[in-house]
Amino acid sequence: MVRTRFAPSPTGYLHIGGARTALFSWAYARNQGGKFILRIEDTDLERSSQQSVQAILDGMAWLGLDYDEGPYYQMQRLNRYQEVAEQLLQHNLAYYCYASKEELDILREQQRAAGLKPRYDGRWRDSKQSPPAGVKPVIRLKTPREGHVVFNDLVKGKVAVANHELDDLVLVRSDGTPTYNFGVVLDDLDMGITHVIRGDDHVNNTPRQVNILKALGASIPEYAHVPMILGADGERLSKRHGAVSVTHYRDQGYLPEALINYLARLGWSHGDEEIFSRAQLIDWFDLAAINHSPAKFNPEKLGWLNQQYIKVADDVRLAELVMPFLKARGCDSAGDLDLARIMHLLKERVSTIEELADAAVYFFRPIEPTEELRSRHFKAGIYPVLQHLIGQFAAIEWKREVIHGEIKETVAQHGLKFPNLAMPLRVMVTGEAQTPAIDAVLELLGREETLNRMRQQLNNFPE
Numbered sequence: 001m002v003r004t005r006f007a008p009s010p011t012g013y014l015h016i017g018g019a020r021t022a023l024f025s026w027a028y029a030r031n032q033g034g035k036f037i038l039r040i041e042d043t044d045l046e047r048s049s050q051q052s053v054q055a056i057l058d059g060m061a062w063l064g065l066d067y068d069e070g071p072y073y074q075m076q077r078l079n080r081y082q083e084v085a086e087q088l089l090q091h092n093l094a095y096y097c098y099a100s101k102e103e104l105d106i107l108r109e110q111q112r113a114a115g116l117k118p119r120y121d122g123r124w125r126d127s128k129q130s131p132p133a134g135v136k137p138v139i140r141l142k143t144p145r146e147g148h149v150v151f152n153d154l155v156k157g158k159v160a161v162a163n164h165e166l167d168d169l170v171l172v173r174s175d176g177t178p179t180y181n182f183g184v185v186l187d188d189l190d191m192g193i194t195h196v197i198r199g200d201d202h203v204n205n206t207p208r209q210v211n212i213l214k215a216l217g218a219s220i221p222e223y224a225h226v227p228m229i230l231g232a233d234g235e236r237l238s239k240r241h242g243a244v245s246v247t248h249y250r251d252q253g254y255l256p257e258a259l260i261n262y263l264a265r266l267g268w269s270h271g272d273e274e275i276f277s278r279a280q281l282i283d284w285f286d287l288a289a290i291n292h293s294p295a296k297f298n299p300e301k302l303g304w305l306n307q308q309y310i311k312v313a314d315d316v317r318l319a320e321l322v323m324p325f326l327k328a329r330g331c332d333s334a335g336d337l338d339l340a341r342i343m344h345l346l347k348e349r350v351s352t353i354e355e356l357a358d359a360a361v362y363f364f365r366p367i368e369p370t371e372e373l374r375s376r377h378f379k380a381g382i383y384p385v386l387q388h389l390i391g392q393f394a395a396i397e398w399k400r401e402v403i404h405g406e407i408k409e410t411v412a413q414h415g416l417k418f419p420n421l422a423m424p425l426r427v428m429v430t431g432e433a434q435t436p437a438i439d440a441v442l443e444l445l446g447r448e449e450t451l452n453r454m455r456q457q458l459n460n461f462p463e
Helices: 014-033 051-061 074-090 101-113 179-189 206-215 246-251 256-265 280-283 299-312 315-328 337-347 353-364 373-375 380-392 402-412 418-430 438-445 446-458
Strands: 003-006 036-041 069-073 094-097 137-141 148-152 157-164 170-174 195-199 222-226
Touching: 003 195, 003 353, 014 051, 014 195, 014 280, 036 051, 051 246, 051 256, 069 074, 074 094, 074 137, 074 170, 074 179, 137 206, 137 299, 148 206, 148 222, 148 446, 157 206, 170 179, 179 206, 179 418, 222 315, 246 402, 256 280, 256 299, 299 337, 315 353, 337 353, 337 438, 373 418, 380 402, 380 418, 380 446, 402 418, 402 438, 418 438, 418 446, 438 446
Parallel strands: 003 036, 036 069, 195 222
Antiparallel strands: 094 137, 137 170, 148 157
């Protein structure tokens, strides 16, 4: 059975790159009828935090990337790492290294000065020296000196690295915690991971990890290294490009299915399909279709995609999502308003839930028109027509088609064009020049609120 994993370090939020890696691992497991495992690599004691763990879990939950096992925590497996390290020591496949940080710094400087690649020189590999007093050693792997590490990357193809290019990497630090390369190998081995899908910034670690697996006599998983995500300018993705927490997008009013769809298209494709459901993604996902070149993050494309999802979203769901945004704008209660119908009216025009809230504010409270809007639309000649319309509105059945008919009839009686009346009416009631059809807006706003706002704004017309 296929078993994939996502193994973030809790040193920050779940960002766009990490979320895409998680998505690809999740989608492949689901496509293959396998298992998706979540593992938290928390051995970086200085930078790891529970807050970051929670941010990762929240991001995964919001995106709907459900896992079958976990979360597992490396810090709860320290005894296992130590046990295996001891086995490697006993079989002369690893050794204690007592070189101090200062010694290694001097070594690297000397190597750089000589034009050499900085690397550990193996000084304790077969040393007969007595260990220096008071020094806590690290444990290093005895990397083979001959031959090559060869593996078939499911994205990059054949990768071969000469062992003499690799130094004896540290397996266990002097404080007893495993290094990344040792911890991840043992975790993947113990958890039965068959496919390691991760960013291609890890491809240089893979030969080292393969050597550890060989030392343990273990089978080698399949590797798929996914090209990184770049900003639109071709630079490595950073905060200025939008590489923020996925929950930031939630808080900005993006729908999780839109972000999932967008992330899937960052480096993977299925024909020319731009918009597809989660079920279609699972059905279509194939590692062979992952692009070999880096993807470029485009916030405008994400915004467009989010707009498409909002257009077809359930109105009741949108009403629930928009409420926190409305409360933040001082709109605490919908009162008699049918918020779901308001969402249906407004959702064609917005790209985010945040914009949806902005568009809905005038339903909750009057918006005072700007001086520019008043001077353009509040003309003395239209004043008596609006007075007449107020009288008519007070008596008609308050339905959209009846409201529309009354406006149309009033326009005809006074020899006007429809916009001559509809525009000042719109500005009076909503404080804006751009809204959905005014008859639809008035129906949802209600008769009493409409009449109150019209009467109030009549005071702003010239004599």
